Amino acid sequence: MTRVDNVFLVGPMGAGKSTIGRALATQLGKRFADCDHEIEFRTGASIPLIFEIEGEEGFRRRESSVLDELTRENGLVLATGGGVVLAEENRQLLKARGIVIYLQAPIEVLVKRTAHDRNRPLLANVDRRSKLIEIMKVREPFYREVADIVVSSGGRPASAVVRDIVKQLKDLSGDARTAG
Numbered sequence: 001m002t003r004v005d006n007v008f009l010v011g012p013m014g015a016g017k018s019t020i021g022r023a024l025a026t027q028l029g030k031r032f033a034d035c036d037h038e039i040e041f042r043t044g045a046s047i048p049l050i051f052e053i054e055g056e057e058g059f060r061r062r063e064s065s066v067l068d069e070l071t072r073e074n075g076l077v078l079a080t081g082g083g084v085v086l087a088e089e090n091r092q093l094l095k096a097r098g099i100v101i102y103l104q105a106p107i108e109v110l111v112k113r114t115a116h117d118r119n120r121p122l123l124a125n126v127d128r129r130s131k132l133i134e135i136m137k138v139r140e141p142f143y144r145e146v147a148d149i150v151v152s153s154g155g156r157p158a159s160a161v162v163r164d165i166v167k168q169l170k171d172l173s174g175d176a177r178t179a180g
Helices: 017-028 035-043 047-070 088-097 107-114 128-146 158-173
Strands: 007-010 031-034 076-079 099-104 149-152
Touching: 007 017, 007 088, 017 031, 017 076, 017 158, 031 035, 035 047, 035 076, 047 088, 088 128, 099 128, 099 158, 107 128, 149 158
Parallel strands: 007 076, 007 099, 031 076, 099 149
Antiparallel strands: none
């Protein structure tokens, strides 16, 4: 496996990792996976229920295990969970096993996109805007640390973001089909 066989999307909740990841995988002819969905599938439980029963620490252990397994694949576009970058070992896996794309979006866009989402335990029963600002203060340096490419996904159609990513992958490697 070479590093350029996989593309990993990182960024905060609401940045569009799943939506853009699906479209990007189609464009590049690769398999798409969503780390959070994979955790839910394997456990038979929703992310909020896992948080309720095991706490954030238990969820993060599961997330690290699934990330390790999925990043060993070839030809994968992976949407990671927003907090995956919190663990040093996860950051090392991402950097070593694929091209990492940080999907960046302004706080106001993140607030709007997560406003009605009940599947975000860290945003339950809190002021979403304040919580997202707090989360980004911690995570932003880690997103930048792992990123090979930074792309703005705020206020843009997914198709435009995907075109931008494909162009940057091409620039990075010379050919998007081998980059992706």
